Amino acid sequence: MLTGAVRMSDSGHTRRRALGAGGVLVGLVTxxxxxxxxxxxxxxxxxxxxxxxxxxxxxxxxxxxxVILTQQTLSARLTPxxxxxxxxxxxxxxxxxxTLPSGSAAPSAPGTADDTVAGLRKAELAAQKTAVAxxxxxxxxxxxxxxxxxxxxxxxxxxxx
Amino acid sequence: MNxxxxxxxxxxxxxxxxxxxxxxxLREGAEQDQAHAAEDVHRVRRDDLVVRLGTLKASTxxxxxxxxxxxxxxxxxxxxxxxxxxxxxxxxxxxxxLPVTEGAQRVDALxxxxxxxxxxxxxxxxAQITPLTLTFxxxxxx
Numbered sequence: 001m002l003t004g005a006v007r008m009s010d011s012g013h014t015r016r017r018a019l020g021a022g023g024v025l026v027g028l029v030t031x032x033x034x035x036x037x038x039x040x041x042x043x044x045x046x047x048x049x050x051x052x053x054x055x056x057x058x059x060x061x062x063x064x065x066x067v068i069l070t071q072q073t074l075s076a077r078l079t080p081x082x083x084x085x086x087x088x089x090x091x092x093x094x095x096x097x098x099t100l101p102s103g104s105a106a107p108s109a110p111g112t113a114d115d116t117v118a119g120l121r122k123a124e125l126a127a128q129k130t131a132v133a134x135x136x137x138x139x140x141x142x143x144x145x146x147x148x149x150x151x152x153x154x155x156x157x158x159x160x161x
Numbered sequence: 162m163n164x165x166x167x168x169x170x171x172x173x174x175x176x177x178x179x180x181x182x183x184x185x186x187l188r189e190g191a192e193q194d195q196a197h198a199a200e201d202v203h204r205v206r207r208d209d210l211v212v213r214l215g216t217l218k219a220s221t222x223x224x225x226x227x228x229x230x231x232x233x234x235x236x237x238x239x240x241x242x243x244x245x246x247x248x249x250x251x252x253x254x255x256x257x258x259l260p261v262t263e264g265a266q267r268v269d270a271l272x273x274x275x276x277x278x279x280x281x282x283x284x285x286x287x288a289q290i291t292p293l294t295l296t297f298x299x300x301x302x303x
Contacts, residue, residue, distance in 0.1 A: 080292035087296050128275075135259065136268050143259040143267060144299070151252065151275040151298040155282040159293040 053134050053146060054092040056127045058100070061085040063123060066115045074117070081120075081156050088149045095142055121160040128153035162261040163217055166210055169273070172254035173207040176200075178228055179247045186240035192287065196244070199280055203251070206273055241288035248281035249295070256299030274299050 064082035068075050093100045114122065131150035138146050180200035187193050234243050255277065258270040278298035285293045295302075 076291075080294065084294065084296045132268065132271060135271055136264065140260040144256050145297075147256060147259045147271045147274055148297040148299050150271060151278040152294065152296065154275045155278045155294040155298060158279045158282045159286070 048096045048098070049137065050092055050096055050134055050142065050146065051098075053127075053131050053149060054089055054096060054098075056130055057085045057089040057092065057149070060120075060123060060127060061089065063115060063120060067117065067120060070115065077159075078117075078120075081159065084152055084156070088152065091145060092149070095145065117160055121157050124153050124157040124160065128157065162258075163214065165258045165261050166214055166217070169251075169254045169258055169270075170207060170210040170214065172251045173203050173210060175228060176203040176247050176251050177207060179243055182230075182234050183240045183244050183247075186234065186237050188237065195283065195287075199244075199248075202276065238288065241284050242290075244284040245281050245288065245290065248277045248284065249298075252277040252281065252299040253301055 061082050064078050064085070068078050068082070089100055114120075128150055131146055131153060135143055135146040135150055177200055180196050180203065184193055184196040184200070187196055230243070231246060232239060232242070234240050252274050255270050255274040259267055259274070262270055275298075278295070281295075281298070282293050285291070
């Protein structure tokens with residue numbers, strides 16, 4: 001409560017002066033408790049629990065694109081996997097209620113030393129773990145989608161072996 | 162939940178039956194070993210489900226009088242194709258268990274779905290079926 005009152009003292013500046021020195025703290029605490037400081041910024045909504053799964057899908061799609069660019073001969077093998085990640089991202093965005101950065105214009109992360117088939121495989125296995133954890137705690141209506149994405153990531157890792 | 166678990170049990174039973182036919186058409190060695198290992202995993206899953214359904218006091222699921230092959234299985238190619246189809250089917254049966262379970266039970270169902278999807282990919286690799294993966298394993302394709 002005290003922290004709240006101190007934090008709110010900025011927006012309560014005019015009120016503080018109006019109240020006069022005597023009842024300042026009490027007034028702030030009371031007003032704060034009554035929720036009258038409506039001009040305080042709303043706390044940012046917690047990110048959707050599936051957001052990390054979506055972010056990883058987009059990051060993986062970009063990583064595949066970078067490997068395909070440098071090794072064209074792998075295109076036939078890797079393109080379906082990149083497309084799968086984009087399909088996952090599209091469906092995740094739908095259930096989260098967010099929009100995806102538009103197509104190829106999306107800022108792609110800078111390349112890393114892990115832009116190899118072995119690096120992709122490692123990233124798939126790590127991303128599978130994220131999806132399994134998200135599936136475990138997901139609402140019933142989301143469990144099948146996240147479960148399929150987790151399984152897909154495991155099959156990608158197998159396909160890259 | 163019983164309905165979904167009974168569906169998973171039926172899929173596991175069908176897989177055990179199918180692998181009996183698949184194995185004999187595969188190459189001796191690694192391929193047949195892979196089929197035997199898969200069959201063993203399906204047996205363990207089947208036995209677990211029987212226990213769970215028994216604990217839940219579910220009525221015994223009807224045992225189908227006989228299975229019908231979706232196509233004749235007479236050689237290695239058709240055997241591999243059946244193996245892919247069987248694993249895709251098992252993955253579908255486990256996927257519907259996810260929304261009706263929670264916590265450790267859901268993770269277990271997901272691991273069954275994932276294992277089947279990965280085995281389907283292995284069989285596609287041997288059969289040289291591309292792409293090697295499905296976009297949403299376990300989601301009915303029709």
